[in-house]
Amino acid sequence: MSNIRVRFAPSPTGPLHIGGLRTALYNFLWARKNKGVFILRIEDTDQKRYVQGAEDYILEALHWSGLIPDEGPNSGGSFGPYRQSERTGVYQKHIRSLLDNGSAYYAFDTSEELEQMREKRSEQGVVSPKYDWSVRGEMNNSLNMSPEELKAALDSGNPYVIRLKVDPGQTVSFKDIVRDQVQFNTNELDDKVLLKSDGLPTYHFANVVDDHEMKISHVIRGEEWLSSTGHHVLLYQAFGWEKEMPQFAHLPLILKPEGKGKLSKRDGAKFGIPVFPLRWDQAEGEEPYAGFREFGFLPEAMINFLAFLGWNPGGEKEMYAMDELIANFQLSDIGKSGSRFDFDKALWYNQQYILQRESSFLVPYLRRELDSRSIRAPEGKLQKVCELFQERIQTINELWPASYYCFEDIADYDRKPLKKKWKGAILEHYPAFLSAIQSVSEWTATEIEGAVKAFIQSKELGFGQVLPILRLGLTGTMQGPSIFEVAAVIGREEAVRRLKSAPEAFNSVLSNK
């Protein structure tokens, strides 16, 4: 085992967005590639934003996607606990050392006092007033108290927070694997709260402490955390942990399907596409968020699609199974600019992966559709239908709407092609056509095809006059696999019944505007 240890550190504040899953994927790939360890850490110290069920959702989504953590709340490991809410003792110990070495201080300011400070600074023309080096000398904190005053304040039981003391006039810099050299001027950084008045750590503090305690080698996370990294680096310095500081890689944004702006959870409903791996039911009366799984995606297709949102190994090849992703993944091949969430591309991937599987994998999905409608059908028929339709679908969910007419009567007829084709010579020859079909000797695709072709020749008709009518009469639509195969699957009795009643059905569709 190498010393590469990476973590995926979601906060259970809702379902895992597809961007979060990409972060998990890149961490997973980097761990596997380096024979390292992939850790799941649940960052649940913000009690106000905690959402019931979110942690289970995250675990299920990772499992479905094949990104199984080596260490985590449900996987064990010797660096636990892996839920931050169970690690308060660890944070208490570490905050002590920062207080002792003067990098952190107690602040007793009430919300009114904080508000007054902001107002005053705004009046002085400060654009976004912060609690920082420029104001802390005037505030109610331990930097301005004698040891006796501090003791009295602590003994009084008044609420307090603990803040990081950021010294002005310095440059914090670090090298990001994706963005290269990143710099912050400490004049711009506020004295971040490290420990809240409820005794729980903030994200920044817990995140840095845990990355250190869990011996994380690479922090791979979304770009939205880049601006926090200045504070994180200061924290490593305050602890004296600079030498063991992890390397950072901040991933580019995932952009909306039209290319502008960050993909948001609301874009799913807006564009009728999933932006979550799994469905998430929101509160009563609100639309659930659609998931890739429920949309009929194969996890391997979603993973291949996600891998390419921000990473590219170069070359033409686009199909990468998980083991190939692992073999080829490099953090240095992650791009800086955002990637468009191109759902058509996701569908294309899914189609490719559906085609790669044995068609029989579709049988259980079809069986479920049939069962839900109490339709009985022999296994062999299901096999055949899956074989015929496998190459015609982009998602598993399309299988039933595409093939339903093999099992139940036509739901409706496509008017447009009917209007074009149900006219001229075929009307006159239809009775003869019907008897040609009825006298097919053996009801197989080959025999049916032979009979239809012989009929076409004998009447000197064109294929384009007869085959569309056969197809519309049997299926109601112009889309579908070989119509002779379809006719064979439907069965002689049902096919003849449909073709007998077709003229009446056609005419009625055409007479309705």
Ligand code: GLU
């Ligand atoms: N808890 C943060 C999140 O929800 C983790 C960010 C990080 O990886 O540092 O995304």
